[in-house]
Amino acid sequence: MQANESIYNLISREEYRPPKDARYKSQFRSTVKMETTSNKASHKTMGPAKVKTDDPREFLKKRSKEPQHPPKSDFKYPDDDTRRPPVPTQEDKPLMGIKSTKNFITTNAVENIMSVPKKPAPNFADTKKGDTHPLDISGLVPKYIKKKDFGEVPDYLTRRKQEVMRAQEEYDAYVAEHYKRGAMQKLTEQERQLILNGLKKNWEAIHHQYQGLSVVTDTAPKKARKERMEAEMKQLERDIELLEKHMTIYIGN
Amino acid sequence: MAENGTEDINKLDLIRTIGFNGNIPGGLKVHPNRQHVVYALGNTVIVEDITSHQQCFLSGHTNDVSCLTVSKSGNYLASGQVTHMGFKADVIIWDFEKRELYARLTLHKVKVESLAFSPKDKYLVTVGGQDDGSVVVWNIAKKEAICGSPAAVPSDGTTMCVTYANMCDETFITGGNGTLRKWKLDLSNRKIRPTDVRMGQLKRIVKCIEIDEADEFIYCGTTSGDILKVGVNTCIMAEYGPVKEKFSLGIMAIGLLKSEEIIVGAGDGTVALVRKTLKRKKISKVTGGVTSIALRGLGHQFFVGTSLAELYQCNLGEFTFDLVKTCHYSDVLDVTFPAGASQLFATCSKNDIRIWSTTTGAERLRITVPNLTCNGIDIMENGSSIVSAWDDGKIRAFYPESGKLMYVIHDAHNKGVTALATTSDCRRIVSGGSEGQLRIWDIHEKEQKLVTAMKEHKGKVACIRLRKTVAECVSASEDGTCIIWDLQNFLRKQVIFANTLFKCVCYHPEEFQIVTSGSDRKIGYWETFDGSQIRELDGAQSGAINGMDISSNGKNFVTGGDDKIIKLWGYNEGAVTHVGMGHSGSITRVKICPCLNYIVSVSADGAILIWRYPD
Known part of the structure; x- marks a missing residue:
């Protein structure tokens, strides 16, 4: 610490004394003040205040002060509306009596037997346990050098170069012309x-x-x-x- | 004091004064409007706003102010002074509203010890010092003396304090060495008649007196460290205390509260709240002996001034002391700015080195070395250390933030180091001593080695300045020579002789010329190449020139000296462009800040004045 001391550090460390917080004042102060004066000896000179009393028929009833809950409702999953209808049961009658004679089991089997097997995806394995990864994006197979225009200057570059050259020539010509006009x-x-x-x-x-x-x-x-x-x-x-x-x-x- | 023909010369704008003379008993007062404090600094009385710290200077005394008071209504201030033996000392009454001199009353010899206003501002009573020994009552409206009388019987000692009664315009009390008297003013006969207070066997030296609101009792602080309570009407001592554990080094100041509790300030720095029964209730301690206690209003807040020039503010309820103001309490000997920074400056004095903020005037750091005097100070260009020259012959370097000691070079000069400069590469120190040697030190982290000693001067080296290239330096000595040194071969290049004690020397920023000055009040311009004189100016009409500094652009330089006037000169014109008047002691050093915003001058009365550098 001491080795790094510099007098210039004293400049930035201008003394700042934070202002004192405001004195604590209870938020109930006004209420307390009001209650102490208003509730004290309210019937001191004129007797108790004359207020309208309740009707005796409206006596305090049992549980009348308990909170009122909303009526109970059935439980619903949030996705109940978007779900597909359940699979029909055995007892369900087909719609409008339409029945299919298709044997789904045999057709499925036949289709599978007849189908051409899918080509395995080109993968490579990198561990002896045979963890595979897609070959295409791995970079192991030459891909770009087999492109037709590999190693050639792309079209757009030559085009652009020509454009630049033409612009330069035009500019040079213009400048020469300009000079010629002003020359002796x-x-x-x-x-x-x-x-x-x-x-x-x-x-x-x-x-x-x-x-x-x-x-x-x-x-x-x-x-x-x-x-x-x-x-x-x-x-x-x-x-x-x-x-x-x-x-x-x-x-x- | 002013020079002839200064009417057409501009005044320097004084921004701030850092100074307070704490040695005056009761020298700090709070004005009854509760908004201003009044205190003395050298020969000026300062009225300062408590909140905005705006200062107003009342100057008129010819020597140091010795006592100070404020009238009860607040319309008047009065201050007394000391003079040389055999001369008359003035009392000045100031008009507070107009902030100007109202009346100058001259009767006392040598010193005015104490003064007090009557409660309705009719009279002023003053007590002369040891060589005068008289009490004089003055009519304020007529600005003349009513009557005078010897203050005490010849067998008693000097009278040191006076207090007026609170209700009655005709009664006042004086106290001193073995004397405590109540006086009655008989206006028709122009007489004052004393009644001695009967104190029995008790012998006390009274230092301060306060009288209660109803004029029933007076309370006196004594050098023995106890309080005397005396009935005003009976003139008999009612009580004294505390009997055990008296205040050490005596009671120097008293403040009386409405609750009849007493605030006591003692010579050892104790501030205590004392009950009506004269027993301690609360105790706290400040640095330096308490010399004045000034109540603000009824005393819920009060100010304490101490002999070590510290001013504290205290709230009565908490009884905690906040340092409001502090300054050097003996002559300030040197001042310096860090390279390239105007926001801070360092000063040195007896016992301590302090670093101040230029903008706020607040003290940022204090480095104390007890009982030694620091003659010179310099800050390394990279700001890593504060190097100081001390009168015990040592060079001490301090860390600039913590203020801790970095290294000491023992026996740097056998009769005390008097001047010092650091090189711009921060590797070397050039120091000069009382014996006249110039020594060069290599500074490393672990060790400091003497490179060489150059023995040419025959007297005290007063000032050393280095060239930026570190190849050359110039030293001014009080033997009447100024030598330009080659710092590569350690040889004398040029020597300048003059019939003066050289006090200060400066390189012009282009470093082809030097400017010198000294006790002959002449400012000389010299060529560094061959030591020939280019120009000579009359720097002052009276008093030696002690301090000089040249602005970084080389256009102006500033001088200050025993005539207490700061002068700003044009370098090429050789003429004074601005003067600054405000110092009350002889100026010891002056510096212009590197950014050309301020001029800081320090003086022998401990004051630091910050001036605005004119555009």
Whole structure:
């Protein structure tokens, strides 16, 4: 006991003082109280109470205070109603005088002699005294391995497997479709070439103009023009390089 | 007492006080409304509802309350106090309905011995102590003294008790060492005139006086253990008894029943019902000397207070005593919670260790070791034992349910064990002693072995705290050092010096910092890694800080000390967030419960206060 003591056990053992039972009070208390007052000296001042007396003809008769029993009834078994009628006795007359000539004894004998003997139930004996038990349910005779579809995957399983596979495929297809719809568009090789050629053409046009510029750039508009052209060509060069560098291009939507 | 600028600081909510000063003669009274008991605890007077146990605190005295009375109508309470030699001791009259101070009467020197109200609440008579020796009658309505007189002739000893007559507002009786006097108040001349009771050859020291309903006889309990029955009108002793087999250790309290039977409380704890003929009828015994008997109503039920701070309730018919209230009767030195449980806490004091229920305040277990003082207490983390440090130099462990002794480590420290801590794996105890050593003990079921002794401190070890990993501990000593120890190689890691007597130290839950405090009233935050100071706070304006504990989440810590105020600080802010005022003695230890529901503080007057931890 002491070895298992723990201070945490004191927590659960919160002190509980059961409330005291109510003080005992006799159930006859009111009766006693009433009787002691009511039966005491009831005729003290006014004489005994005037009550109607009984008729002298209705005197107390012998055994009149004994309990009244119900009248006696015959004994009956509980299944008396459901029982079959008794076998007729020798003295009983047949109903409506009908009589049978059938010899029950010989017919019974003949029937039994002629009948094919019943096959004994397949049993096995497990003790030397010959205690028998039914063979069928014992498991001693091979039963299930002789079934036609023994060792094969049952039909319903293959069916179910196929169903699952089909559902999976449908689902995959649906998902692929869904992705495809949301995916980015790929630029085809043709389109790419087209854009590339266009860009190069633009570059050549600007380059041609650029070559035709005057050698001296002495005024501000000239300088601005030259610079603008240079910037445009640079931008085009950069775009061309980008398109040439990457073979596959996706367009974001 | 209150600090300046505390107006904007929240008050801590006091849930319960466990405390009762049983040493005051007649210090327990039942209010005439039969619903409240009044008793003293340190310098406060407590009014407690008998059924709901709701307490109300009347504080106004500057030192311990020495006597207490309730007026017959129940409108007033009065209490007297002791002070230091040469100072005046106050008598305070309290308004019971409003629960506030009605009048403060200052005349007696050093101690007020006893006081009594007149039956119609007109006058209050008070008796001063040995250094004062006077009787003073006060007018309650005018809140002033009417007259005073020396209580006894100089050849007699001190007067110890006073009782007013039940019918007449002008008669009262005083009694004491060899003196028993009836006084008559002459209001027009402002005089009180004594008549000495003739006792013949009998010499008695009267400790308590009760007067019967019709003012015919007074009954006096004496230190010799007998009752004197004296006629009031004749001033002649009528009878005394019991002649044979007197009550041992003297009669300290008397209660008078309407049937003229007397309930007697004796110094050895005997409570007896005594017949009119002064012979015993029924006897029972309680622990501690009976110091007060308070009748509830006519006395079908009465309360008995004893010097060992126990309060019993008794039904007169059965004369059986139920313990209603108990507490420590000397300074409580330590308090601790079981790990992770707030429902219980353990405290230790002189002679005993007690386990209390936090929710009900009921005592669950008491372990008594007579005549020894328990300085420190700790509960093993798995709850299997209560380990305690005793002033006879032994460490004792107890079973927590039966309270039986589990093992003793003899001569753990040769001058008394002062501090103690258990490791979280429950395999070791670290103890500190008065001589300044720190010793580590291996605890096994059959034997307890000393692992090592670490001799660095030069003074008493006041507090030891361990890290959760058991690899390090910190000890605070009154030699002005605080040492962080390596518990694997048993070496000193860091030492902190300060010009103080360290009283308490705490690890912050993250264990990188420690907080210390002591007699210099400073709270210091220190780094454990290199022992450098991070911060210093002023913990109090007056009085050393004795107890400190940090909450398990590390957000707050609580301090308490000689200034009798509990302070809750924010750890990071370093500022007081809540204060709790209610202690009447200097606070010795404070603990925050592990679930952050309560703060428990214990003090040198034996009180345990449970506060609600603020959200």
